[in-house]
Amino acid sequence: MLIDYPAGPTAGGVLDFWQRPVVDLGLTGPDQGKGGGYVILGPDDDATPFEGSGRYVARSETLNIFIAFRVLTEDPNLMASSKRGLALGRAGSTPTPVRFIEGVDTEWSATPSRGLGFWEDLATVVDEESVREVDKALMAMLEPLGIVKGEPFAPDERQRRLLVEGAALGELMVRNMQVNPRHTSPFWVGTSWYKLIDFEIEQETDTILQIDQRATLFYEAVTTTKGMVHPTPGTGQVYLTSKRDSEGRLVRADRSYRLHVPAEIPVAQFWSLTLYSEDTRRPYENGGTDIRSVSLDSRDENLDFNDDGSIDLYIGPTAPHGADNNWMKTVAEDGWFVYFRMYAATKPFFDKSWALPDFQAIP
Incomplete structure (x- = not known):
């Protein structure tokens, strides 16, 4: 993927589907707020064609990626120029300016699916993505649940019941960690921040x-x-x-x-x-x-x-x-x-x- 990124006071980034940074964009990225061109490679893409292209080259370890873009100014002129300057495209094509959907009063939910829907979403992503070496232990644990790469996800009635119960218990466990994190301490001693x-x-x-x-x-x-x-x-x-x-x-x-x-x-x-x-x-x-x-x-x-x-x-x-x-x-x-x-x-x-x-x- 090609990204033409605008100059200006922005914070952005490209993430893989494990939500790990592939490359920052904007003030904390290699363009340092000056704007520039980026190439995002897939796990197996050849970087050679982009050598000397003048673009910053980064590689994602997943096929699905996430692009974040935040403008850090209220100046309407800078806001407009930042939005005009962001363009995306496939390699071999000319990046096309992004169309920002604005002024639409529509509720958007970012809440992940619960129950069986959680496992259906997971099965879809597992089937789309490549398997890294570090993922193989997870893949082995998913196989008895009916999630196998390259095979349809079709749990029987018993599996469906267990998966729904497991998703509910798993969410309670994670919510407990969210409220009572054991891996860290408050940032300021004596507070709950x-x-x-x-x-x-x-x-x-x-x-x-x-x-x-x-x-x-x-x-x-x-x-x-x-x-x-x-x-x-x-x-x-x-x-x-x-x-x-x-x-x-x-x-x-x-x-x-x-x-x-x-x-x-x-x-x-x-x-x-x-x-x-x-x-x-x-x-x-x-x-x-x-x-x-x-x-x-x-x-x-x-x-x-x-x-x-x-x-x-x-x-x-x-x-x-x-x-x-x-x-x-x-x-x-x-x-x-x-x-x-x-x-x-x-x-x-x-x-x-x-x-x-x-x-x-x-x-």
Whole structure:
């Protein structure tokens, strides 16, 4: 695949179907925000035809890939030029400008299938993809479940029952890891804030595949890039998550909470607090009709800051008096969690001289 990538303040990347970075695009990629051409090779493609082409060459270990593209500016001219400059095409053709679908008020669900649908999706991908050496142990475990590469997935009644039960139990196990991660510690001692992406870019070390680490993230989110996994001061993105309050209790949809964000938030670009559903793992469905109903960020001119530059953000079924501008609504039927994103975090974050406190439950 050929990618013509625009210059400008963007964050992007190409990922394989294990959600491992193939190559970053934009500010944290080899073009460093200057734009350029890329070639994405499949597992067995020959790189020779692209030598001297002037394009950055990267190889995916899977046939299916994922391309992410995020514009990091509100400047309408830069936004327009970035969108005009992104083009894709097959090798041997001229890349075609991407068509952005905008202004369509249609719900989009990113929640993976549950029950038998999970196994049907897995069987489809297994059949499409090549098998790496490291995948053979997994393939051996899938075979007794009726998932065999090159063969139709046709479980009998007994297998179907066991697979549905297994999918439910597996989801409970991963949800427990998501809420109570055992492979890591809170980013700030004494808090319940965890760094969301807490594994290596390759998702393995010299001795292990980081299975629990990978499952914890990908149960509730998608994508990793070099800039997300290993951000450096002034570049990349930091993702933090919390599921508990200052007393160590799991947050609840029927209670209200305050997050006091200290002044001088260490970001060169912007920050945001985004609310997600624990059930669907997509933006929270609270009846709101605009983005700020599920995400409050530093570019929102309606936010009310304290006199010292700090800000109090609220999550709960009702807004405290006078705090509507800084509030996101929860509904009793659906639990929640948050991501606190920091774009181009600066030194005080990395040396931990600046820290987020935990959510405080409001009586």
